[in-house]
Amino acid sequence: MRLLLISNSGKPLYWWCKKEIADFAGDKEVTFISAATIYDPNEYYQKAQESLKEVGVKLNHLNLKSPQDLINKTQVFLVAGGNTYHLLKKLKTNGMLDKIKRKVLDGAAYIGISAGANIAGPNILTTNDWNVVGSTYFNGLNLVPFNINPHYNAPQDKVLTSAETRDERIGEYHVFKSNPVVVMEEQTYLTLDDNKVKVGGRGKLKVFTKGRKSKEFKSRENLDFILMK
């Protein structure tokens, strides 16, 4: 299995991670899944296309109404960011979640950006997003055994929320669930290639394991342990 899970925001779209996406996709065409946006999916696709053509990546926009042909021939998925609840609901109600999962287990590569990274885990209950669609779908693709929380930004946490910090929220999650939560600062990513897991990018990644102190990792550090039981 090959995964690239990215914590990205800011403009222009993919400003710092184009090369990473291009390197990961190689010479393959990429199936772009825009279902996380609650706004115009075509506009989103065009922006992504514009950004990634600079690095030679060719995108094909997945149409949720008739996705089967494109899914069948997909060698690389790119599930783009937006609202995680919206994304999961769309994929689930269009019968796509299982199809994507099967293709990835059969060898298609998977790029997940923010919301697209969140759904790679067992569930999306550690997303920062609001459930503005009132969705009752919480189970992700379960490609990795850990949850994801992108856009992590510890230092200012307390300043903003005045209530719970991000770390406290993860503590709350661990009252009910036992799998690790991996948080990624902006401009940070994680790659999985078979059983090799590595950190990349300019920020830090932190692993929260239930009942233990969280641990920080930086670019090029190895995270293989996270796949073990």
Next chain:
Amino acid sequence: MRLLLISNSGKPLYWWCKKEIADFAGDKEVTFISAATIYDPNEYYQKAQESLKEVGVKLNHLNLKSPQDLINKTQVFLVAGGNTYHLLKKLKTNGMLDKIKRKVLDGAAYIGISAGANIAGPNILTTNDWNVVGSTYFNGLNLVPFNINPHYNAPQDKVLTSAETRDERIGEYHVFKSNPVVVMEEQTYLTLDDNKVKVGGRGKLKVFTKGRKSKEFKSRENLDFILMK
């Protein structure tokens, strides 16, 4: 109907709003609902009791297993803060949500703090909390026609999230729902007495109406308009 909806955090518990709670409760005993905490409810109750006895407020802790007697004689509810999804799930699965609502419509006063304020609205989908319990209950007491978002802190918003700001998330909510969202900074509250709605406290309150620019209000300002269709 009489409501006091408060945005509170920090220690010691209720440090800035004791007097407001005491004034609102008058000489009545107060039924304390601790269901929002995912930690020890008795410890929570004791802290609240300690804090509020200084201002002469007598609390009775509602036991979710046999709540009927206490609910029947309740003249003032205090629904304390914590995780909003946890709170709503507990009240719903213990059959308490409708009972509390009926009592409030029959004249019992209602104090809602943070999570307790959130559930006073039509739904809880604008809470900052994570759905760590994977709850599928989203509909609140609907005592007021607007949603609530406490712990609002606009200026630092962009610093923290790097992704969506609180205002952008409310914009996302309004793609799907049409009722106003009322955000409250820390140390801010809202009172409703029959059809009189007023702001109180040291912070600002902001009303987000779908399709319009948000509007700011300060202590003593009138918000009656928010009850009109």
